[in-house]
Amino acid sequence: MTEHLLSITLFLPLAGMLLLLLIPNSQTRAIRLWSLAVSLAALAVSLVSLARFSNSASGFQMVERAPWIPTLGVQYALGIDGISLLLMLLTTVICPIAFLASWNVTQKVKAFHALFLLIETATLGVFLSLDGFLFYLFFDLVLIPMYFVIALWGGPKRLYAALKFFLYTLCGSVLMLLGLIGLYFAHIRQFGYPSFEIAELMKLTLPLATQQWIFWALFAGFAIKIPMFPFHTWLPDAHVEAPTAGSVVLAGLLLKLGTYGFLRFSLPLVPHASSDLTIVRILLTLSIIGILYGALVSLMQREWKRLIAYSSVSHMGFCTLGIFALNPIGIAGSVLQQVNHGISTALLFLLAGMMYERRGAREISAYGGVASSMPRFAFIFGVAVFSSAGLPLLNGFVGEFAILQGAFQVGRTWAAFGVVGLVLAAAYLLWLYQRTMLGPITHNENRNLPDLNARETLVLLPLVALAFAIGLYPKPLFDIVQKPVAELVERVHSK
Amino acid sequence: MSYTAQDNFALTPEILLVLFGCALLFASRRWVLPLLFTGLLCTGAVLWRQYAWLDQNRVADLTAFSGAFTVDRFALFFDALFLATTALVAAVSKPVLRRDFLEYTAMLLFAQCGMFLIGGGADLVTIFLGLELMSLSFYILVGFTREDRRSNEGALKFLILGAFSSGLVAYGFSLLYAIAGSTRLSAIASSLATRDPHDSLLILALATTGAGILFKIAAVPFHMWAPDAYEGAPIPVAAYLSVASTAAAMALLIRLFTGPLAPARAVWEPLLGIVALATLTLGNLAAIAQSNMKRLLGYSSISHAGYLLLGLVAGNRTGIKGISVYLLTYIFMTVGAFTIVLTLKREGASAENVSDLDGLAKSHPWNAFLMLVFLLSLAGLPPTAGFLGKYFVLQALVETGHYALAAAGTLYVIVALYYYFRMVRAMFMMQPSGAVVVESTWSVRVALAVSGALTLAIGLYPEPFLRFAESSVAR
Numbered sequence: 001m002t003e004h005l006l007s008i009t010l011f012l013p014l015a016g017m018l019l020l021l022l023i024p025n026s027q028t029r030a031i032r033l034w035s036l037a038v039s040l041a042a043l044a045v046s047l048v049s050l051a052r053f054s055n056s057a058s059g060f061q062m063v064e065r066a067p068w069i070p071t072l073g074v075q076y077a078l079g080i081d082g083i084s085l086l087l088m089l090l091t092t093v094i095c096p097i098a099f100l101a102s103w104n105v106t107q108k109v110k111a112f113h114a115l116f117l118l119i120e121t122a123t124l125g126v127f128l129s130l131d132g133f134l135f136y137l138f139f140d141l142v143l144i145p146m147y148f149v150i151a152l153w154g155g156p157k158r159l160y161a162a163l164k165f166f167l168y169t170l171c172g173s174v175l176m177l178l179g180l181i182g183l184y185f186a187h188i189r190q191f192g193y194p195s196f197e198i199a200e201l202m203k204l205t206l207p208l209a210t211q212q213w214i215f216w217a218l219f220a221g222f223a224i225k226i227p228m229f230p231f232h233t234w235l236p237d238a239h240v241e242a243p244t245a246g247s248v249v250l251a252g253l254l255l256k257l258g259t260y261g262f263l264r265f266s267l268p269l270v271p272h273a274s275s276d277l278t279i280v281r282i283l284l285t286l287s288i289i290g291i292l293y294g295a296l297v298s299l300m301q302r303e304w305k306r307l308i309a310y311s312s313v314s315h316m317g318f319c320t321l322g323i324f325a326l327n328p329i330g331i332a333g334s335v336l337q338q339v340n341h342g343i344s345t346a347l348l349f350l351l352a353g354m355m356y357e358r359r360g361a362r363e364i365s366a367y368g369g370v371a372s373s374m375p376r377f378a379f380i381f382g383v384a385v386f387s388s389a390g391l392p393l394l395n396g397f398v399g400e401f402a403i404l405q406g407a408f409q410v411g412r413t414w415a416a417f418g419v420v421g422l423v424l425a426a427a428y429l430l431w432l433y434q435r436t437m438l439g440p441i442t443h444n445e446n447r448n449l450p451d452l453n454a455r456e457t458l459v460l461l462p463l464v465a466l467a468f469a470i471g472l473y474p475k476p477l478f479d480i481v482q483k484p485v486a487e488l489v490e491r492v493h494s495k
Numbered sequence: 496m497s498y499t500a501q502d503n504f505a506l507t508p509e510i511l512l513v514l515f516g517c518a519l520l521f522a523s524r525r526w527v528l529p530l531l532f533t534g535l536l537c538t539g540a541v542l543w544r545q546y547a548w549l550d551q552n553r554v555a556d557l558t559a560f561s562g563a564f565t566v567d568r569f570a571l572f573f574d575a576l577f578l579a580t581t582a583l584v585a586a587v588s589k590p591v592l593r594r595d596f597l598e599y600t601a602m603l604l605f606a607q608c609g610m611f612l613i614g615g616g617a618d619l620v621t622i623f624l625g626l627e628l629m630s631l632s633f634y635i636l637v638g639f640t641r642e643d644r645r646s647n648e649g650a651l652k653f654l655i656l657g658a659f660s661s662g663l664v665a666y667g668f669s670l671l672y673a674i675a676g677s678t679r680l681s682a683i684a685s686s687l688a689t690r691d692p693h694d695s696l697l698i699l700a701l702a703t704t705g706a707g708i709l710f711k712i713a714a715v716p717f718h719m720w721a722p723d724a725y726e727g728a729p730i731p732v733a734a735y736l737s738v739a740s741t742a743a744a745m746a747l748l749i750r751l752f753t754g755p756l757a758p759a760r761a762v763w764e765p766l767l768g769i770v771a772l773a774t775l776t777l778g779n780l781a782a783i784a785q786s787n788m789k790r791l792l793g794y795s796s797i798s799h800a801g802y803l804l805l806g807l808v809a810g811n812r813t814g815i816k817g818i819s820v821y822l823l824t825y826i827f828m829t830v831g832a833f834t835i836v837l838t839l840k841r842e843g844a845s846a847e848n849v850s851d852l853d854g855l856a857k858s859h860p861w862n863a864f865l866m867l868v869f870l871l872s873l874a875g876l877p878p879t880a881g882f883l884g885k886y887f888v889l890q891a892l893v894e895t896g897h898y899a900l901a902a903a904g905t906l907y908v909i910v911a912l913y914y915y916f917r918m919v920r921a922m923f924m925m926q927p928s929g930a931v932v933v934e935s936t937w938s939v940r941v942a943l944a945v946s947g948a949l950t951l952a953i954g955l956y957p958e959p960f961l962r963f964a965e966s967s968v969a970r
Contacts, residue, residue, distance in 0.1 A: 068956075068958070069957055069958050069961065070958060071958065071961045071962065071965060072961070136877070137877045137878055140876055140877050141877065141878060143876075144871065144876070148923065151920070151923070151924055152923065152924065159920060159924060163913070163916060163920075166912070166916070167909050167912060167913060170876075170908070170909055170912060171906065171909045174905040174906070174908050174909070175902070175905060175906075177886075177889070177905070178889065178893065178901055178902065178905055181889060181890050181893045182893060184890075185890075185893060185894055213898075
């Protein structure tokens with residue numbers, strides 16, 4: 001059993017989904033409890049992996065291998081290093097919370113939960129795969145259930161948003177596939193046998209020109225997924241139209257598939273292209289534009305969810321800024337920022353969803369002074385806002401600070417622009433808080449809003465606790481990523 | 496020349512098909528399907544014995560009629576595909592064809608016999624015979640619903656343009672005969688190997704032969720007949736046309752272009768590349784605007800023909816294997832998708848518009864789920880079978896350095912997804928209108944279940960199927 005920990009984590013949600021299909025449609029309570037139980041079980045198994053994980057071992061741990069399509073050299077290969085461990089944990093933490101937050105979904109309950117369990121397996125698959133083909137499979141598999149989640153339970157413009165999301169991200173991922181095929185052939189040419197496995201592909205020595213086209217092919221897949229400026233246009237529509245749990249999973253988990261792709265594929269497999277001066281400059285510039293543009297657009301939003309959506313563009317810009325600083329502190333900061341963004345954005349979307357359920361209005365101007373009618377809500381919302389804005393002692397600060405340190409080492413200008421982004425983030429988030437929570441109550445509907453109930457508090461508390469824990473004592477996280485990040489940086493810079 | 500035992504063994508499947516076809520004409524309606532499936536089973540058994548014979552004697556092929564006909568693993572692979580397609584199509588045909596079912600099934604077998612002759616033809620005359628037998632059967636099948644004017648129109652267009660294309664093939668074959676002095680493919684191969692590929696006579700022969708065969712797979716600019724024929728034909732025939740006819744023509748293209756015509760590669764490769772790209776473009780873009788599902792699937796088969804041609808443009812082992820895998824997966828998803836359309840009825844008549852799918856997920860969740868699988872597979876998304884076919888074709892293009900074609904092929908997946916998902920949207924997001932009912936018989940359900948299960952199985956565990964396809968390349 002112990003040697004299959006990762007497979008168990010990966011397939012628990014899928015098995016849970018298949019069993020879920022046997023529960024009759026009318027038993028909504030059983031469906032909810034079952035999905036929650038399955039996702040909690042996955043969390044428990046992933047915590048066992050955490051306990052068994054060694055911070056000092058190099059390379060991948062708990063590796064599992066089995067031939068899958070031998071004629072193509074494709075393996076079913078799973079394994080984790082510090083980076084994938086953190087993202088796996090983020091996934092298994094967010095998913096039960098998404099289920100708990102969906103207690104109020106009343107339409108097609110079974111399909112809704114089945115799709116989310118499928119999304120969980122697909123997302124875990126992306127983080128755990130050590131084989132490019134398997135990775136691609138899961139990378140695409142995420143799209144299908146997400147399309148249905150947005151298109152069936154979303155807001156008024158859901159059909160448009162769902163299809164745009166699907167086509168846009170698929171466009172990137174098929175181009176990414178071309179890049180992977182390129183690597184695959186290079187491997188056959190150099191070693192005489194086919195393999196998609198990351199460890200095998202890392203043995204390649206490729207000329208810079210080849211590395212560059214492969215880099216851009218992979219870039220198409222990852223940059224659209226993150227999304228980097230200027231490929232972000234699918235994001236606001238998808239996030240705004242998706243149901244609450246959909247937004248939480250989309251922003252909290254799916255965006256990380258892109259940054260993870262950079263760390264797992266682009267940097268180690270085409271290191272010379274990834275550290276090529278022109279490419280690095282382009283990527284850093286796009287990150288900075290993303291940070292500033294996302295922040296400025298957030299500042300102008302009138303809708304609550306749309307503001308959070310654009311803030312993701314800005315925050316994910318920090319993640320890519322840290323990655324392409326190409327130094328240990330920057331990349332480690334980026335991984336932490338990915339986790340932190342998952343936590344804080346999930347909080348923000350959850351809170352926005354809870355408010356929407358009560359009030360049914362998306363415009364920020366429909367609120368104001370809510371703190372007096374919903375003090376508990378206002379408190380947690382305050383934590384979420386500060387966490388997202390990167391206030392010290394909360395989680396957001398740690399990652400962003402490390403990223404800025406990393407960027408500073410590359411050039412002061414990059415760091416300076418990053419700081420401007422931080423200031424803007426504080427501005428749009430605090431202004432959001434002020435316009436919705438503080439001041440006198442301007443709309444009578446807001447006067448008697450019920451405060452968070454026990455279930456809602458239970459949904460939010462784990463994330464709040466994590467936000468404080470990571471903010472106060474981030475060292476364990478840094479320890480986990482320290483080794484893989486050091487290896488990654490060494491690989492990129494060894495010529 | 497005398498008729499030897501070996502000739503007899505090689506030709507047994509074809510003989511069986513014709514005999515059963517004739518027997519069907521005299522059967523009573525009740526016994527049609529049992530008789531037909533017995534025939535298919537017997538044929539399958541003989542194919543299996545031929546395969547075993549090849550393995551046993553460790554030879555690449557079984558040649559008959561002093562080299563005019565050959566049974567190699569390539570031919571056997573395609574024969575198996577034709578057999579599977581015919582079985583699936585026959586299983587779903589009965590509810591559609593209330594009259595003249597006997598003649599219809601006989602025609603299916605005759606068409607299949609023609610395909611077998613194409614697959615195993617090693618002589619221009621044998622090939623032409625097979626091509627004509629297949630085409631003539633299809634002309635009749637497309638116009639089978641005599642009282643339907645669209646069916647008549649489609650059949651007439653198909654007949655006139657088809658006859659023209661057969662003429663082109665015959666002309667091309669005669670030129671090849673003039674060049675080589677023989678109709679045997681082996682003789683043509685050795686004659687062309689020493690010839691300048693830019694010789695004008697050879698180019699003319701290539702162009703006419705190629706154009707004639709490309710017509711059969713509805714490649715641009717020889718596609719004009721296809722949408723009308725698809726719309727007019729009874730739905731199972733449209734599926735049969737889309738799958739079997741394309742597979743047969745691709746088998747012939749591979750046999751000729753990577754065999755005797757391989758030395759002239761420098762001439763045909765760029766031309767074929769342009770045709771493939773145009774086919775992809777037109778098929779995909781025209782499909783967007785269709786509201787009739789038969790026409791939509793018709794245009795989508797044109798785009799699939801484009802992918803198949805891309806595999807031939809790559810032309811290496813991976814590419815040919817890619818075509819084999821593509822066709823293997825294409826059978827099940829296409830017949831499956833057409834079958835879902837076939838079960839929809841509005842006031843007794845077939846309901847063919849995209850909007851007729853509205854709310855299918857609510858009224859028939861299983862049918863909607865299967866259709867989703869077929870459509871995802873047609874679009875080429877993992878983890879369905881359709882992904883593998885496209886994957887191999889792309890792999891072959893990257894391998895042979897056709898990067899631009901590979902990129903184009905990849906990006907058209909997005910366009911394809913767009914129009915396939917119009918159907919998904921109708922099924923899952925719309926409310927049922929109530930006017931459309933789903934009618935199916937047990938044989939239709941079996942065919943759907945088999946197609947759906949294979950579409951998923953090939954996608955999830957492709958290894959055995961890839962090995963099977965690999966055998967087709969080992970000749």
